[in-house]
Amino acid sequence: MTKRLLEVEDLRITLQAGSGTITPVDGVNLALGRGEALGIAGESGSGKSLTLKSIIGLLPQGAQVEGNLRFALGDESPIPYTSTDVHGRGISIIFQEPMTALNPTMRVGDLIAEGPRIHEGLSKTAARERAVELMRQVGIPAPERRAKMWPHQLSGGLRQRVMIATALSTRPKLLLCDEPTTALDVSIQDQILGLLQEIRINLGMSIIFVSHDLAVLGELCDRLAIMYAGQIVETGPTDDVFTKPNHPYTEALMTSVPSFDATSVKLAGIEGHPPDPRSFPPGCRFSPRCRYAREDCTEADFELVATDADRSSACIHTEVFAEGGR
């Protein structure tokens, strides 16, 4: 692996829910190299978005975070940081819904100019010029004119491009993407993915991309982490995970995605429902829905173990699963 940019160690997020507390993220470990694109896949409620927000310190009020987060602001190795260290400096984020993520009472050019004005001390005029430049860079046509527009006057795709320009305005090393294409039309999705790919290559930026859509992740990411019920159940290079999943949940996710080349496919779907975060099942949390589950699955302690040089899985029956599954 290349030099490390970000390390997440034993991340645990606790939230108040009614009278009790829930732990929607429970012991997540991640490592990201410089220039690498990591995809985190999982169903709604798997904790993938919260994991992302904890990295940039934007969790809702009252959320408790345990564990270690380390980030390399300069060229050294990753060191512990607080959210103010990375806000507007090392890490940026783009959200799922560009309409609500843009200040409705601020012209988009002014929003993009905020970062340069604060962090680079640019004058109003210089910052505005930089905003137009950034808008051009993310492929917004007629940026001079559009910089003076309000968010509600732009289309969904353009709004997301404005969001990306805003994120880039602070020259981040790491761009966090929280399902940025989910709310967009399919044709626009492809454009945005292409843009992110281009930015990543041109600027040498690292990306963590969270989505429930494996196809989207496959297009952009070098590595994948599959999340289930607040834990990572499998990691590995994208191609390897796609060709030979090492966890029953990954396999189930993949067979529930329609593909064009299969002749007569019956979409499998996954039986049952994701577990309630107030009472996770003992042992492997996927076991109640797993078609390979054995008796010891509910007894064994959960742990992500290396299965290969650069892969790991949390399934204790990887061998059985590999033979029986394929």
Next chain:
Amino acid sequence: MGRFGFVARRLLQTIPMLFGIVLVVFLVLQITPGDPARQIAGLRASEADLEEVRQELGLNDPIIAQYGRYVGNVLQGDLGYSYKSRKPVADIIGDRISVTVWLLSTGVLMTLLISVPLGVIAALRKDRMADHAIRGFGLLGLSMPAFWTGVILLLLVALPTGWFPAGGFGDTFGEKLRAIFLPALTLAIGSSPFIIRGLRAAMISVMESDYISTARSIGVAGGRLVRRFVLRNAAGPGVTLVAIEIGYLLFGAVVIETTFALPGVGQGLVIAAQGRDLPSVQGYTLLFALVVVAVYLLSDIVTAILDPRVEIDT
């Protein structure tokens, strides 16, 4: 069409509303028991005298005709004549209105000076000591009626210090300011809790929105975050709240002008109602209604200026 279209449309909507208001005010006279002619001519007047007065006032005409005449008069600024003083109601109101304008504008200004900072602090320190303290004082302010607050201020501030007159209005600017200070403070104490609570709620809902996360993620923090991202978005609901509050303040003015013996329209309304001086009551009612309509109209226009989305929301 844009925002100017919105303002124009909103102005046009006001016209039928004004006719409705004039109609209701007109009907007040019709449905009130008692004979206006008897009221004017006195108890000992003969039936012939009464008939003469009725003829003079056009009370024998069909109601529609009377309404038409009333609308025509109102449009020309003629609100009729007081039964008591026989002076034009418009003149009576004109003599009193400046006191009330002073009271309301100073009261609203004080309300804003008290409630904007406290509302912002309460929202930023949500669920902490400062927030609880502000909400506690707010509850206290809400539970004190204006006539009581006014008397307490007179007893505890005006009389011992002698800085403020215990009643009446002044002639010079300084005298007027001194005379209006405590009444306006009384208004502000009663209305601030309402504005503080609304502003706090508006700011909290703004601060939980995604665009605040976006702003924080690019390093916007502290005063800049509040000024450029929170306040303008919370201002829309805030302006609407203040407009509604001004409507209530008008009726607060009735109580406060009586407590502080201020010769404003609130006191005028009380005097007219006690004397069953119906044309005056009608005039005051019309005035209050027009002020409320104007304030709401103004608040809609201000909101439209503050929020660029208004043009599509209509």
